[in-house]
Amino acid sequence: MMYATTLNEPGFSPHSLNKYASLMASGNGYMGVRATHEEDYTVQTRGMYLAGLYHRAGKGETNELVNLPDVVGVQIELNGAPFSLLSGHLEQWHRELNFATGELHRSVVWQAPCGAHFAIESRRFASAAQPELFALRLTITPLDTAARISLSTGIDATQTNTGRQHLDETQVRVFGQHYLQGVYTTQDGAAEVVISSFCHISGEAQSNVTAKNRRLLQNSALEVAAGERVTLEKITWITWSDDSRRESATLSGQSLQALRECASRGYDSLFSASKSAWRRFWQRSRVEIEGSDPRDQQALDYALYHLHIMTPEHDERSSIAAKALTGEGYKGHVFWDTEVFLLPFHLFTAPDVARQLLRYRWHNLPGAREKARRNGWQGALFPWESARRGEEETPEFAAINIRTGVRQKVASALAEHHLVADIAWAVIAYWHATGDERFMAHEGVDLLIETATFWISRATECNGRLEIHDVIGPDEYTEHVNNNAYTNYMAHDNVAQAVHVARHFARGDEAFYASAAAFLQHLWLPECDENGVLPQDDTFLAKPAIDLTRYKVKAGKQTILLDYSRAEVNEMQILKQADVVMLNYMLPDRFTRRECLANLAFYEPRTIHDSSLSKAIHGIVAARCGDVPQAYQFWRDGIDIDLGEEPHSSDDGIHAAATGAIWLGAIQGFAGLSLHQGGVKLAPRLPAHWQKMTFPLHCQGVAMRCTLTHQHINIEAAASVSFWLYDQYVTVEGEASFALSDFILSAAGTATTEGLCSRKP
């Protein structure tokens, strides 16, 4: 197995500083550190975040992921002039993130305005072996003549979340010559952060330490001969606690001790331990492609790198933010993105992590119950956006209209309720993929009954049936509608699965079963028309459609809102993102291939794809329908959301859901993995230019390795495991190879899913 791909920043450009700061971020699920340069640039946004560390700055604000004091910045002066790539002349440039090792490396040759040349190189990583550890090494070599080099670095607490300061500086200390420590408390006093840095410069440097204006800095200067190099090694230990019984002195003392141990080992030894941990991750998760376009492999490696560094495997009270730990977008809040776009990767590669993400929701059931109660419903209504404690964190208002002073309310917290069923869907997926009875008998069944109870109370009797009124489906350009098909079908599935699981584990009382039965019998499920098109909601099909071409070419930028108000958009057939198509993806057993094709054909021209959650899902549904070229195009478009040319789309963080969807597209689209009541199904349909695809798959507690070509499917299984292969139910133990020619494929070149997998044979 090779782990070779990298992400390279093609050149230095102030326009794309923040994009690459997000894309090349370092992290380990505990911390995320934006890939900002050591030297400052006015437009550059520095950022370091800890999973689960949120704070509310003041009245009218919501909790946000705290941007911590910076430890990356180094002010470099060469012969008295500040080093900046905006001055002098950049003669050589190389910047690369190595996915295999997690190390970010930059190497430049720069001619200072005075004419002297310098080689400047830096390396850094957040340790995959020790979550609190971040290390950096900077080397400077004067190339022509001796030079005076000054370096200032330390812990810079002037950092804010775009102007909002969350932390009080409680204490700054220096221990000996090389150890600096800052202790910070969130302004509500709830959490304490301790940042300790060891800064060591090779050679005979003159150094002092200053603590001024929230900056604790070690300042060093030395003369360096031509061709000699000076190296700064900076090792940082970052820890925090929100335990009200914590002892500040203990936390800071332990941090210093841990840092001393790391410092005695040095960068190379610490990096080697981190590399080994990364190797284990790649061994258990990497998807390998043999094909003619190397960008496909790179995209998958990029996705898995970020999926790993965004996931707080160490803490089940934290989940994954919509921009991961790479920026301040969406204030670090957790959406349905986690359960639907991110959890499946873990489910099939490290199911324990998927369980932990579900336990985050389970811990937050009290907040969800409270939200339901406050709104007059029962059961659990999870917050549309959540942080650590699971309360509703959606900002109340969107941007202000500066001419009228009127602020528009954000409707999602009030009506975007499908998230409840999405969480239940993820619980069921977990059940079908793992068969984990222990989790299901306890947390699983709690989550299912509470979410089902919400839907039962949420439905309204109308037109002689039960309807669900005033909701927003996944398409956020269509607000406050009745009987959104996605919501109704997903709610129905939620309740049906809850009944099934509750009976299996002898949970749920008679009142629950009776009300669930009435709900399942009477809930209105919108029906496909004669062409197979499923109405998005009660009124959608009666609205006028407009030509969206000019908005679709700028997908993701929400340019439609420059020409039309939200209210006007609401009255037209305009989708922000997949909605009925999303439903076709979520519940593949409920729709035929003909219906899926009809919905793709009808809704896609009406969809701008202004949300990053849209294109990849269209791609998977297209792949399942056998249209692989179109599926591939959607998949690549989804990749380009972060990895494309646009310089600013990822400034405030990567799109975590779109990143998860790179894996989803490959595994659920091209390898054709889907989950059904009767188990897991594989129905591969590789893009023509992929000769081979290999990936690990965890299924029912058994580790498998799947190798797909256009002729064969090869499975290695560590123990006996049964699953669907197209329309056949197979059992594999050890190694088995299947010829594709043995399967009856439909005319479109793919086996259909219709009704095949609802039961085991």
Ligand code: BGC
């Ligand atoms: C999308 C939501 C998504 C959120 C966070 C919004 O633009 O419409 O579906 O959950 O972004 O990614």
